[in-house]
Amino acid sequence: MGFVDLENLAKYIEFPDAAMEVLGQPQRQTIMSLRLKLSETESISAKAYVVYHSLLRGPAKGGIRMAPDVTLEHTAHLAELMTWKTALMKLPFGGGKSGIAIDPQPLTHFIKASFLRDWIMQTRLDLEKGIYVPAPDMGTGPSDMAVIFGETHIPECVTGKPIGVGGLPGRLEATGRGVATTSRLAAEQILQRPLNELTVAIQGFGNVGSFAALFCHEMGFKVVAVNDIRGGIHNPEGFDVPRLMRHVAETRSVVGFPGDSISGEELLHLPVDVLIPAAMGDVIHQKNANQIQAKIIVEAANGPVTQEADAILNDRGVQTVPDILANAGGVSASYVEWHHSKSGGMTTKQQVLDNLDALMTDAWNRTRAAQERCKCDLRTAAQLVSAEELISSLRDRNWI
Numbered sequence: 001m002g003f004v005d006l007e008n009l010a011k012y013i014e015f016p017d018a019a020m021e022v023l024g025q026p027q028r029q030t031i032m033s034l035r036l037k038l039s040e041t042e043s044i045s046a047k048a049y050v051v052y053h054s055l056l057r058g059p060a061k062g063g064i065r066m067a068p069d070v071t072l073e074h075t076a077h078l079a080e081l082m083t084w085k086t087a088l089m090k091l092p093f094g095g096g097k098s099g100i101a102i103d104p105q106p107l108t109h110f111i112k113a114s115f116l117r118d119w120i121m122q123t124r125l126d127l128e129k130g131i132y133v134p135a136p137d138m139g140t141g142p143s144d145m146a147v148i149f150g151e152t153h154i155p156e157c158v159t160g161k162p163i164g165v166g167g168l169p170g171r172l173e174a175t176g177r178g179v180a181t182t183s184r185l186a187a188e189q190i191l192q193r194p195l196n197e198l199t200v201a202i203q204g205f206g207n208v209g210s211f212a213a214l215f216c217h218e219m220g221f222k223v224v225a226v227n228d229i230r231g232g233i234h235n236p237e238g239f240d241v242p243r244l245m246r247h248v249a250e251t252r253s254v255v256g257f258p259g260d261s262i263s264g265e266e267l268l269h270l271p272v273d274v275l276i277p278a279a280m281g282d283v284i285h286q287k288n289a290n291q292i293q294a295k296i297i298v299e300a301a302n303g304p305v306t307q308e309a310d311a312i313l314n315d316r317g318v319q320t321v322p323d324i325l326a327n328a329g330g331v332s333a334s335y336v337e338w339h340h341s342k343s344g345g346m347t348t349k350q351q352v353l354d355n356l357d358a359l360m361t362d363a364w365n366r367t368r369a370a371q372e373r374c375k376c377d378l379r380t381a382a383q384l385v386s387a388e389e390l391i392s393s394l395r396d397r398n399w400i
């Protein structure tokens with residue numbers, strides 16, 4: 001069975017058994033062994049997983065994660081989230097994900113690119129046929145997507161490319177922008193207080209966390225705590241986020257920026273209005289859910305709140321904006337990039353971000369309407385909206 005609780009959704013809407021069967025399992029899973037010889041005596045190798053949870057609505061869309069602890073199960077979970085995310089956003093994509101079980105940190109750009117070429121060789125047919133359209137995720141970035149473009153020379157077979165090779169202006173900022181937009185909507189509609197009175201803590205200061213911080217700051221929120229893998233900082237008055245970003249660009253960490261140092265657990269337990277986990281999965285769990293003092297959690301990362309923690313937080317009245325909504329800005333911008341790569345279209349960063357704000361607001365409004373109608377939490381509401389799209393697509397394809 002999958003990770004989305006389909007039985008729970010069936011309490012609210014008519015959920016055909018055949019739809020449960022199709023959506024409850026991945027459509028295809030591949031395990032690969034990657035290997036690169038570095039010299040006569042040295043080589044690197046890793047397992048890689050490519051999962052297409054669903055090709056129902058279009059090509060499987062989902063990033064490539066490079067991290068030592070990725071597993072097939074983990075990759076399948078992330079692929080499933082993509083199915084629900086793309087349907088929630090009404091995009092013509094299915095859900096997929098790749099995991100490469102290696103730590104990219106010690107690899108030079110040259111070695112990383114050479115290693116990725118083995119993955120491309122083994123995935124090539126699907127990339128060229130448009131069955132799978134990858135993008136960056138943790139441990140990969142635009143330069144890795146440029147390697148994929150370089151190997152295939154098909155612009156639409158990958159998104160998240162650098163601007164100079166058909167990338168979309170605004171794609172880099174898009175996930176963080178969407179996180180900030182949903183944080184603003186949640187603050188306005190749930191907390192009903194002016195943004196400049198509200199505090200935000202952000203776990204993780206990579207692509208998503210840093211741009212979420214920047215846009216939250218520009219919207220008027222006070223960003224009072226941030227951290228990364230090397231440590232964290234706290235300033236109750238709020239950080240000057242553009243300055244903090246310059247510090248991170250120079251030193252590769254938030255550590256050393258003026259502020260009190262704070263541990264990872266302390267950051268999660270701060271009495272802030274909005275907590276944005278933007279690093280890894282499963283960071284809010286059964287053991288720490290009762291210590292969370294934030295009023296709203298916005299899931300910038302994929303799966304940062306476990307199912308057990310979700311139940312505890314719901315009982316305590318903490319509202320969680322789910323990942324399939326909160327971080328859907330990235331895949332929505334990827335859709336625009338894919339479309340432009342196919343058609344030769346061009347756009348500006350401002351147009352991309354304005355369009356994204358409209359898409360995120362529309363998805364938020366549809367989710368809130370479902371929450372109102374079904375009297376449920378935001379995660380269930382977003383899944384219900386998505387389920388209706390998916391069931392309708394299943395009917396359109398005569399799969400049920």
Ligand code: NAD
Nearest residue numbers: 138139175204205206207208228229278279301302327330
């Ligand atoms: P990234 O690699 O750019 O950044 C990850 C950040 O998390 C880094 O600052 C790292 O130092 C920090 N981190 C790692 N371990 C930590 C720890 N124990 N405590 C605190 N911080 C820690 O990754 P990203 O692209 O920003 O992705 C972050 C999350 O957002 C992932 O869950 C990813 O799946 C999700 N996501 C990313 C995108 C995207 O467009 N990049 C889209 C949707 C979802």
